[in-house]
Amino acid sequence: MSTQQEVFEIISKQAKIELDTIKPESTLKDLGVASLDAIEVIFDIEEHFNINLPNEDTDFENGTVGQLVQAVDRQLAQKSANG
């Protein structure tokens, strides 16, 4: 499964929305995931991939979920580079 699929599944589960309503260009805000729900989504993603997402990569207002997927990929790449 691609990172995108995994991230989208986590969002769909946490936000209780259909998987196919999530598009890479959606923001968490568009998807109705706000405030602590958004923080929880990020936490679930961190737990799932065992990574840390810095605050800079988690702009709930303007950042898209596509950008979130890229941020996850960056952290995964860094993790495998660090062995």
Next chain:
Amino acid sequence: MRRIVITGQGAICALGHNAADTWRAMTEGRSGIGPIGHIDTNLLRNNAAIAAEISDFEPRAFIEESRLPFLDPLSQYALVAANEAIRQSGLSFRNERASRTAVVVGVGVAGEETREGLYKKLYSEEIGRFHPLGIVRIMSNAPPSQISMAHGITGPTFTVASACASSNHAIAQAALMIRAGLVDAAVVGGAEACITLGLLRAWEAMRVLAPDTCRPFSANRRGLVLGEGAAMFVLETLESAQARGVTVLAELAGVGMSADAGDIAAPSDAGGAAAMRAALQDAGMQPQEIDYINAHGTGTVANDSTETRAIHQVFGEHARRLAVSSTKPMHGHALGAAGALELIATIGALRHGIVPPTLNYLGPDPACDLDYVPHEARAMPVRAAISNSFAFGGLNAVVAVRQAPAGS
């Protein structure tokens, strides 16, 4: 209705170990925020290893040695501030005065340093023997208990907990007891000692801690920075203060409280506005009579824009003429002690005609369009002011103060 005045104040925070030093630092625009000294910051993530810590504090210089084993820093701070406030007021609690005085302290968390120390032993070092004074240090009512014991105050004594609004809720409870005739005086304020590894990690996980610094109402603000300390006040009736012939620092004109009944964390403009309106109404004041607002102003994106909208809703056209500042970039966000430390700033503004600044302001955010007194303190007459505290949980408490009545 009984009028209530403030006749003593005391404080300890990153800016100083008494109210005068704290106020001076506020007028100088000095920040107490810096790298965290007393915990291992390697265990923090997102490099948010800054806070407004109290430094160079020697408890023995303020508190009798025999009392110290019973005190978490939480209660040490509360006692330092209360002792100063009571000393300034000149009140003594002999005879009937003892039972006619209340002690109410706002505490957001509790004796966290003690708690974490014990749990670290248990969970990570698997050491089973706990210090027997753990409970009396940790309990959230330790600060008012210690104040009552140190000064022989036997009236209603308790802690009020509403996270970041605890101090203002405490002040409201004390004021209402005085007005109701239950007591004639109160020692009231807030205390917090919250810069511990466990709590910092929990705040980090909420993604509200700023990695750089606290810049309320500013473009590119990135969150709050924790602080610690205490501030305490002596409240009494105007009649009592006049009979004693003591200096009145300010009149406590009104209090307002509300709950958002909405989100557990996201603030609501309607909730904040309701508390501000209630405080003005309680004080019998019109919005136009207010010259200064000491804002909650945490430096988070959500708080500062929401608070700005709430101020517009309450003050209308007058909002543009108000000076609004957040002193949190100086003393940090001291949670349960926040409202009390900010009342030091607000009383200072009334008494000295100086509005403390909002530090670290980089430039305007379209969602924050008021006069935030950036960078430097401003000399201006302040007849009356309000101080806002809005807590997680959607709990809001606002205190309205005005200049001491003429002839007092």
